[in-house]
Amino acid sequence: MEAEFDQLLDRLQFESVETDLTPAKRRARRKNTDACDMAFAKTYFPKVFTHEFNDLHRHIASLDVGRYSVSGFPQSGKSAFLFLGKGMRRIALGMGGIFNVSARDIRKAEARTTSLTRIIKRNRLLSYDYGLTIEQDRAGYHIIKADAGTTHLVAGSVNTGLRSLVDDDFKRIRFAIADDLYDKESVRSELDNQRVFEWITGELWRQLEDDALCIVPGNSINEGCPINLLKKAYPDQHYVFPIRRGDGTSAWPERYTKEEIDTKEAETPADVWHSEYLDDPLEIGEVFDPAWIHPVRVRPSKILTSITAVDPSYGESPSACFKAAATLSILESHEVILTGIWIRRESYPALFRYLREVHLRTPNHRAILFEDDFSQWAFAQPYYMHWLELEKTPLPIVRHRAKDLKTEHRAADKESRIMTLVHPHQTGLFKYDERITGSSDFELYRRQYLGFGKHGTKKLDGLDAAATAYIMIRAYLETGSFKGLGRRKRERPSWAGGFH
Numbered sequence: 001m002e003a004e005f006d007q008l009l010d011r012l013q014f015e016s017v018e019t020d021l022t023p024a025k026r027r028a029r030r031k032n033t034d035a036c037d038m039a040f041a042k043t044y045f046p047k048v049f050t051h052e053f054n055d056l057h058r059h060i061a062s063l064d065v066g067r068y069s070v071s072g073f074p075q076s077g078k079s080a081f082l083f084l085g086k087g088m089r090r091i092a093l094g095m096g097g098i099f100n101v102s103a104r105d106i107r108k109a110e111a112r113t114t115s116l117t118r119i120i121k122r123n124r125l126l127s128y129d130y131g132l133t134i135e136q137d138r139a140g141y142h143i144i145k146a147d148a149g150t151t152h153l154v155a156g157s158v159n160t161g162l163r164s165l166v167d168d169d170f171k172r173i174r175f176a177i178a179d180d181l182y183d184k185e186s187v188r189s190e191l192d193n194q195r196v197f198e199w200i201t202g203e204l205w206r207q208l209e210d211d212a213l214c215i216v217p218g219n220s221i222n223e224g225c226p227i228n229l230l231k232k233a234y235p236d237q238h239y240v241f242p243i244r245r246g247d248g249t250s251a252w253p254e255r256y257t258k259e260e261i262d263t264k265e266a267e268t269p270a271d272v273w274h275s276e277y278l279d280d281p282l283e284i285g286e287v288f289d290p291a292w293i294h295p296v297r298v299r300p301s302k303i304l305t306s307i308t309a310v311d312p313s314y315g316e317s318p319s320a321c322f323k324a325a326a327t328l329s330i331l332e333s334h335e336v337i338l339t340g341i342w343i344r345r346e347s348y349p350a351l352f353r354y355l356r357e358v359h360l361r362t363p364n365h366r367a368i369l370f371e372d373d374f375s376q377w378a379f380a381q382p383y384y385m386h387w388l389e390l391e392k393t394p395l396p397i398v399r400h401r402a403k404d405l406k407t408e409h410r411a412a413d414k415e416s417r418i419m420t421l422v423h424p425h426q427t428g429l430f431k432y433d434e435r436i437t438g439s440s441d442f443e444l445y446r447r448q449y450l451g452f453g454k455h456g457t458k459k460l461d462g463l464d465a466a467a468t469a470y471i472m473i474r475a476y477l478e479t480g481s482f483k484g485l486g487r488r489k490r491e492r493p494s495w496a497g498g499f500h
Contacts, residue, residue, distance in 0.1 A: 026129045037061040041085035044126045048080055052254040056241035057081045066352045069216040069230040072241035073277045078217045090175050092130040092147030097174030102156040104181050109155035110140040117142045158199045162207050173207045176214040187225040189416050196226040223281040242279045285453030292425040295434035297336050303329045303363040309469035311461045312376045322462035323351050327358055328469040342463040343444040348383035348386055369472055372399040372443055404473055417467040
């Protein structure tokens with residue numbers, strides 16, 4: 001996308017007629033363009049800014065002094081507006097001092113500054129309105145004079161540094177855009193990401209005047225890339241612009257319709273979509289393929305039996321720890337369908353309300369398997385008993401220990417349990433009820449599914465619950481019992497009520 005922007009700068013053509021180059025028309029134009037980045041961009045670069053401005057543009061336009069970072073989806077117009085709206089207007093207004101353009105490589109930064117000076121030379125309307133002339137046109141160091149003052153347009157880079165930049169009046173940087181500081185290859189290195197982050201917050205920021213403005217744009221390629229390090233370290237100074245709003249609608253409807261966004265999502269790999277377009281990096285593991293997620297429409301009459309497995313994360317605060325509940329149904333065709341998923345950090349009463357709803361609405365729902373490896377039920381039981389006093393109708397809860405799921409061919413650890421889901425997904429036997437795939441709970445589950453194998457076995461509650469349900473529902477069909485596969489015997493608890 002950066003290469004496309006540079007090509008855009010080089011291809012820009014400007015049209016002006018002599019009748020536009022009059023003092024009266026200049027005054028009329030500058031009445032608007034002097035006061036607003038967006039009016040400036042529309043007036044002098046109409047072939048670039050052909051759509052209505054978006055929220056990211058408006059945010060950038062509102063920045064005046066300080067250190068900021070912005071992340072937005074590809075083709076959101078962040079670089080174009082930064083350079084042609086924000087940066088070029090500061091040159092035109094003759095604000096003075098150094099305008100620094102930094103990139104990862106000095107050649108990239110020098111090429112960018114050269115493109116900007118060429119634009120000034122070609123844009124007769126802009127040059128006439130603000131009296132712009134190029135006094136020095138050396139690669140990486142250009143001096144541009146406007147009616148109101150002189151700007152030193154200077155290139156810098158992460159690799160070469162800034163070398164204590166000062167202008168003729170010994171002023172440091174008054175405006176800086178640090179773009180293209182990393183790429184898809186460099187972000188694989190945590191050391192490189194940290195190096196870029198420290199260059200921004202150290203060398204670049206130290207070179208700024210007190211009244212300077214510095215903006216670092218970037219794409220959220222992965223969780224550890226420099227723009228996300230800035231977002232985490234300075235959240236109040238960062239602005240995020242994903243392609244979709246929280247309600248799923250287009251964040252820039254004048255440019256991209258919802259249907260166009262849906263098509264783009266279908267054509268884009270899941271990890272790229274989540275990171276660069278939704279600004280929510282998704283770590284992809286090496287086990288589950290995104291293409292294995294098959295949403296289907298389920299006919300209730302075809303469901304043979306259904307169960308729910310609950311994985312309550314162990315924690316000292318029963319209301320704060322994550323809890324997951326996965327409901328599986330087996331069809332007459334022997335396909336297994338995930339018909340319900342709940343992954344939330346909510347209280348046990350909220351969990352029991354959800355389980356009651358699932359039990360009532362799911363055809364042939366037989367049991368709720370409650371993992372009790374670390375005495376989680378000791379935390380949950382008081383809440384359940386209080387809930388039962390209010391609801392009067394018990395839930396078909398069966399306690400089990402995941403570590404007892406060991407068999408001749410299967411280990412009992414979490415990773416081995418989850419690995420049992422690979423074959424049915426790969427062969428198309430494990431599918432997903434289309435009614436649940438749009439929920440926030442399913443999105444958490446999907447992230448766990450795609451990230452499995454990347455960073456150990458933590459935060460996999462929903463995926464582990466689905467694996468347990470898959471193992472136990474097949475065991476139930478074979479044996480008619482939910483006894484642990486380790487063949488231990490348990491007395492049926494009195495609170496299980498009417499479960500059969």
